[in-house]
Amino acid sequence: MEEYSLRSQVFQTIRDDILKGKYEENDELREATLGKELGVSRTPVREALRQLELEGLVNIIPNKGAYVTGISDKDVHDIYMIRSMLEGLCVRWATEHITQEQLEELDEIILLSEYHMDKGHSDQLTELDGRFHQILYEASQSRILDHVLSDFHKYVQLARRTSVKTEERAIKSIGEHNEILNAIKAKDAEKAGNLATIHIMHVMENLHIEEK
Structure with a gap:
């Protein structure tokens, strides 16, 4: 339950930051940087980015990284x-x-x-x-x-x-x-x-x- 709660919090924080305009469209979201900012490992960040991709807010390009899609x-x-x-x-x-x-x-x-x-x-x-x-x-x-x-x-x-x-x-x-x-x-x-x-x-x- 605690692990799920952590993943949920990381997801919600990154999502809110995108919606509030902290990141511009096409900005790269680095797992290591986000993990350091949020005080968590890269694993919950990676899972949050995958979930954000399902919502259409992030585009994950294999072997390149995750980029903000934004809202059209x-x-x-x-x-x-x-x-x-x-x-x-x-x-x-x-x-x-x-x-x-x-x-x-x-x-x-x-x-x-x-x-x-x-x-x-x-x-x-x-x-x-x-x-x-x-x-x-x-x-x-x-x-x-x-x-x-x-x-x-x-x-x-x-x-x-x-x-x-x-x-x-x-x-x-x-x-x-x-x-x-x-x-x-x-x-x-x-x-x-x-x-x-x-x-x-x-x-x-x-x-x-x-x-x-």
């Missing part, structure tokens, strides 16, 4: 398309199971978002946006859906670099969150789910994605 524009587009449908399902389920405490936290997030919007605090807005969706994932009471959508959220962190961070879009995003929350409060699962799907589609439209 098509990957980002596909993730948002899938996410839009899953978010709709998530919010439908969340409408049925959400607690009063979660509703109150969502209300607070919207109020804080409006405050930071007025102050021009983009980093806080990004953090609050992520928390808004995370509460809905948890409220769905589906471990699988929570895991998949949380994973997608990490994958699109890189895409945020190309997002058009305009005041107009920020205002619309907060408004869309408020509409979703109002539908949830009204126990209208169908409407809430449709609004969530449309919201993610609007986010995708706000990205500079080049056609491949």
Whole structure:
């Protein structure tokens, strides 16, 4: 169990570093260097790199090494398309199971978002946006859906670099969150789910994605 936990930690650390942009596309990931940085042997690093290759984040070339693949524009587009449908399902389920405490936290997030919007605090807005969706994932009471959508959220962190961070879009995003929350409060699962799907589609439209 301890060995599995170590492999999992090494995998998660390298994966997060790739998604956060620590490594550029085509950067070589050396087993010895990573092992030294993480304080582990080369074996768990090698296994983590193989797992990352299965996820498409790393390309292992025999007798050469492992290189960062990164996330293409098509990957980002596909993730948002899938996410839009899953978010709709998530919010439908969340409408049925959400607690009063979660509703109150969502209300607070919207109020804080409006405050930071007025102050021009983009980093806080990004953090609050992520928390808004995370509460809905948890409220769905589906471990699988929570895991998949949380994973997608990490994958699109890189895409945020190309997002058009305009005041107009920020205002619309907060408004869309408020509409979703109002539908949830009204126990209208169908409407809430449709609004969530449309919201993610609007986010995708706000990205500079080049056609491949």
